[in-house]
Amino acid sequence: MSRRYVQGGHRGGITVCAKHFPGHGDTTGDTHREIPVVDKSFAQLMQEDLWPFKAAVDAGVDLVMTSHIRYPQIDAAHPATLSAPILRGVLREQLGFGGIVISDSMNMGAIRRNYAPVEAALLAFKAGIDMMMLSEEHYDHDTAYLDNQLAMLDAIVADASAGRFPELDSIVSRVVAFKLARLQPMALYQDFNLPAHLEIEQQAAQAAVKILRDPARLLPIQAGQQVVVIQTTPLADYANLMNPRGIGPNQAISAFDYFAAEMSLHLEADRLLILDHDAAQAWLLDQASSSTALVLAVTENYPLPGEDFQQAASREMVDGLSRAMGPRLLVVGLRSGYEAINSDVPYLCAYSSRECSARAAARVCIGRA
Structure with a gap:
């Protein structure tokens, strides 16, 4: 390689x-x-x-x-x-x-x-x-x-x-x-075909998505199935994705937002409920136990040189959802798959937190890829 x-x-x-x-x-x-x-x-x-x-x-x-x-x-x-x-x-x-x-x-x-x-x-x-x-x-x-x-x-x-x-x-x-x-001989700027490059990027991202565990065949989402997409990361934990050091990841829009946007493109509004972390906590207390929806809990991690992306609250949210939803929960990892090692929760991994990977993961969930 x-x-x-x-x-x-x-x-x-x-x-x-x-x-x-x-x-x-x-x-x-x-x-x-x-x-x-x-x-x-x-x-x-x-x-x-x-x-x-x-x-x-x-x-x-x-x-x-x-x-x-x-x-x-x-x-x-x-x-x-x-x-x-x-x-x-x-x-x-x-x-x-x-x-x-x-x-x-x-x-x-x-x-x-x-x-x-x-x-x-x-x-x-x-x-x-x-x-x-x-x-x-x-x-x-x-x-x-x-x-x-x-x-x-x-x-x-x-x-x-x-x-x-x-x-x-x-x-x-x-x-x-x-x-x-x-x-010295290198041109500072070269013509390039941006749509063609983005197509290659999307192909690579799509090929990388892998269902690591889904014994009940929750995916692809079935016709008519109600779906709840949950942002397990609190909004405050994204604060450092854009920082004055400027060395990455410099991603102003979270992977979750891209995933949710792609899901919204393909599922009818009356079948899809998208909840941020705070709203998900309230839903978990009041409605989760009576829900028959499929819950997609989105986890994220980002490369922050010399620092760590906060993930404790996200793990706690997944644990709570697992207890409440049981076999109707699937984790969508917009990150590496290491967190899936010590868990038996159904898990789809995109291996990246970039937009192309988040959208690729959503397409696998809905059966478009």
Whole structure:
């Protein structure tokens, strides 16, 4: 898959980066907050985690982004971003990568909570980083932002002037050659067929939807069946989907709203009741026990780097609905399917919280896909 991704990107004129080296596939910690540890030998990594990176390198990937993960059996002192044994020894020498090594954000908790900004920058460049991403980022408009940036630049200049940064010439040569070869000729804007792209997006989203559990064959919704669509997430929990950091998911309209809109397109108004979290709580107390409707409880999760989308209230709502509705409840997960593991409630999963996935899930529910 990584080889095909690189090849497809290059055919489309896109510069491709593989990340986060040597791999986040076996971590339990979040590098936005801490330094996770993966205690594997080099042989284990080569047999497991490094396969997709090796395929990407062999396919000519342009950049490799590092991870702030520590691999004590390779480097007991530093995470990969600051580790010469990992960046020079494994990536350059073992995998044969000759392109640009770019750091993950140096403003993440794994780095900022364990290293001073200047120390981290010098360690990273001397370990094998060619380009540094966000050595200082004013998420919160910290007044120290500019001072830290200038201190980092001054330290690099001082080390280079004193002859303590022999790697600098090769770094500059690689970066300039890369920009001239790959970025300078690239058109800033290209004509594209937006409807065709959206069609591909919708096809991919539709193909991903999967009914993980439905023993009573609740789906597709039968003709004449009354349906209650419930937003298990309180409105307040969506507040951070648009935030000043600007790095995602930047989704002003919730996945639930798209799902409900698609359901409304295909079901008659007198068959469909759409309830937000507060209205659903009242309905659960007053009417659920006497209802014969099929209840679709929509759960959501969103990628918020370094933060978490609140889900406790949503889980409580699903638990309450399960007790009240029994076999007439089906969860529609506009998210990953992990929450379905420890439950026996019927479950449809869209594997995404984007509009295309929410609408695709609705079409499966109503039997249009």
